[in-house]
Structure formats: structure tokens, C-alpha cells
Amino acid sequence: MKGRVIFYHTAREMEKKLVKIAIWGFGAMGSGMAKMILKKDGFDIVGVSDVYDGFVGKSIFEILNVKNTQKHDVLVEKNIERILDEENPDLVLLATDSFTRKAFDKIKFIVEHKCNVISTAEEMAYPYAKEPELSKEMNRLAKENGVSILGTGVNPGMMMDLLAICISGVMEDVEDMEISRINSLSPFGPTVMEEQGVGLSLKEFNYKLERDEISGHVGFVESTYMIAEALGLDVIDFEQSMSPIVTNVDRKSPYGFAKAGDVAGVDMRSFAKLSNNTKINMIHPQQIEPELEGTNTGDYIKIKGSPAINLSNAPEVDGGIGTIAICVNMIPHVINAKPGLKTMIDLPVPRAIMGDVRNLIDEE
Numbered sequence: 001m002k003g004r005v006i007f008y009h010t011a012r013e014m015e016k017k018l019v020k021i022a023i024w025g026f027g028a029m030g031s032g033m034a035k036m037i038l039k040k041d042g043f044d045i046v047g048v049s050d051v052y053d054g055f056v057g058k059s060i061f062e063i064l065n066v067k068n069t070q071k072h073d074v075l076v077e078k079n080i081e082r083i084l085d086e087e088n089p090d091l092v093l094l095a096t097d098s099f100t101r102k103a104f105d106k107i108k109f110i111v112e113h114k115c116n117v118i119s120t121a122e123e124m125a126y127p128y129a130k131e132p133e134l135s136k137e138m139n140r141l142a143k144e145n146g147v148s149i150l151g152t153g154v155n156p157g158m159m160m161d162l163l164a165i166c167i168s169g170v171m172e173d174v175e176d177m178e179i180s181r182i183n184s185l186s187p188f189g190p191t192v193m194e195e196q197g198v199g200l201s202l203k204e205f206n207y208k209l210e211r212d213e214i215s216g217h218v219g220f221v222e223s224t225y226m227i228a229e230a231l232g233l234d235v236i237d238f239e240q241s242m243s244p245i246v247t248n249v250d251r252k253s254p255y256g257f258a259k260a261g262d263v264a265g266v267d268m269r270s271f272a273k274l275s276n277n278t279k280i281n282m283i284h285p286q287q288i289e290p291e292l293e294g295t296n297t298g299d300y301i302k303i304k305g306s307p308a309i310n311l312s313n314a315p316e317v318d319g320g321i322g323t324i325a326i327c328v329n330m331i332p333h334v335i336n337a338k339p340g341l342k343t344m345i346d347l348p349v350p351r352a353i354m355g356d357v358r359n360l361i362d363e364e
């Protein structure tokens, strides 16, 4: 009986075409997604684009140092246009930006080629919060072209928003929330190091902070608005703060370095009041190599209400693997979705793809 079931699945998969994926941005996240996809059944990476000269023209298998398990090679291209024109990907994983305004033209270009998009841009996790007009336009473009757009990641996208939203499903009444993520920035690439001020002297950090050149964690606004929408409430008040985390020892990660006395990351906090007076407080100190000074990472969600919730996960969900995995795992849901701009609360519950991805794609 068991053998017959396996045979049935294999035969069914053979009939279905591979799910064609293009990756735009082959940094820490984009390349990690490629590695994960290559280990799964039913995918085909049809193109990769990155502007980094060290990658352009090279095989992704050489860059990743993995065996080519596909039927063809994939060379990194500077320009995505040929990939979108000729390879017809079902979905593009876009891992180049943090801000909706910067990602917008790329998303528009992808959508106009009738491809679905998953973006790692933090603001795209809930773009309605800061960019309502661009969000309307993305929604319109997606519907017009019959595809869907999703922004997601480990945070925003899961650990400080969707997880709290999901657990509220077993609550009769939700009062104040305190959501903490004490995490390591070590898995992330140069974009994140620069945005968090990793490696700057305190003087340089403060100079840049005054000029709004350090973004710190991008996502409190998005997470807060996503939670408010999910609970059917409005955000009445929102503020956030950022302070440097200065290291007492030299710290080195794959893409970052902070010498003793310099900045290893940022301690971010946010405070929000919702329309029924519910408060949402977020606590998010993030730095490279936190363990070097005795900081233990972890994810914690405390919600007052009925029943009270006290979730705890330590060490933290790895930010790199978490982002890579949630983007890949959401691929079938985005392909199956009704066209439009989506957030994580619009789509089915994320889950790991352990079988052939083709079995998760709706037939019609």
C-alpha cells in the first residue's frame, strides 16, 4: 500500500511542470534562497540577476560551491530583463532592498512581465503603513497583470508580528502586548551592516543618526500596523527609539566588523497605542556576535488578556535561515493567491515545504 502511494505521487509530479524561479539580488539572502531551492523537489532556478561585478557572468553553482542538480547552468546576469522576457519565471524572489520606495520600480517591472513577486524589503511586509499610495498602485498593477506581490521575512514577516497574531487566535480578549527579539545580525549581508551602523565609531554613528542616515531595524511600524489590522483596530499613537550598542571586545561576522569601542548594532524600541487603548511594545536589540559579551538571543511574546500568553524561544530563530526559509516556503501560496498586493495575514499559514513543491500548486 505504502509503495503504491509513493508511485502515485511520483507519476503525478512527472506530469506537472517545474516551478520556475528567478532571483533578483544574489547577496546573503538571495544566494541562501538559491541554496535552499536546490535542495527541494519541483523547482527550477531559471535566472539570477545581481549588479555585483564579482558575480556577473559566473555560474551560481560555482558561487554557491554546490553541485549543479538542475538540467542547465545559471549564469548571473547584470540585467534582469532577458530573464523576465525569455525564461518566463512563475515567481521572482527580490532580495535587493529594505524600502518600498526603492523596491517599487523593480516590483513594477516584474509584475508588468506577469510574474509573481516575493520581496525581502522590510517595508514591503506591510507597505500600507508608510506608502499607502504606492501600495494602491502595486495592488492595481498586480490585479491588472493577474499576479501577486508579497513582502516577507523573519522580521518583519513572522517573529514580531504574524506569530503574535496567530497566537491571538486562541484568545477571547487581547490586552497589552510586549514582543521582544534579541537577535544576532551576523547572518546578514553588507546592506544590513550599513543600515545598522555596524563598525562605526560612536561619533560617526551619532553624526549619521542626526542626518537620518542610520535606519536601524526597519519594521516596527509595519509589524504594529499588521497586528492592528489583524485585530480589527487602528493605530492611534506610534513612536520608536534607537540607541547604539557599543562593544567592549572586537567582533567579526561574515560581513561585519566592529572593534572594541565601536558600534556592534542598535537597540531599538517601539511603543504604540491602538484604538481600544491596547498597547504594543516592541524590544529589539540587534548586533553582530552578541554571545561575545554574554547576550543570549531569543524571541519572546507576552500578551495580557484571556488567556494570558507567554511564548518563549531561545536562542532566537536564526535571522538568515528564517528569512530565506519563509520566502521560499511562501512561494506556492503566492502563486496560488488571487491577484493583488498581499501581506502575511492574507495568505495561508506558512509551513515548511518538505515534499515536492508542485503538489502545493493549485491545478487551475
Ligand code: NAD
Binding pocket: 024, 025, 026, 027, 028, 029, 030, 049, 050, 051, 052, 078, 095, 096, 097, 098, 099, 120, 121, 122, 125, 152, 153, 154, 155, 156, 157, 188, 189, 190, 191, 192, 319, 323
Ligand atoms: P546583501 O547586501 O547581502 O545583498 C543584496 C544584493 O542585492 C547584493 O548582492 C547587491 O549587489 C544586489 N543588488 C542591489 N541592487 C541591485 C539591483 N538593482 N540589481 C541587481 N542586484 C542588486 O543583503 P541581504 O542580507 O541579502 O538582504 C537583502 C535585503 O533584504 C536587505 O535590504 C535586507 O535589509 C532585507 N532583509 C529583510 C529581512 C526581513 O526579515 N524582512 C531579513 C533579511 C534581509
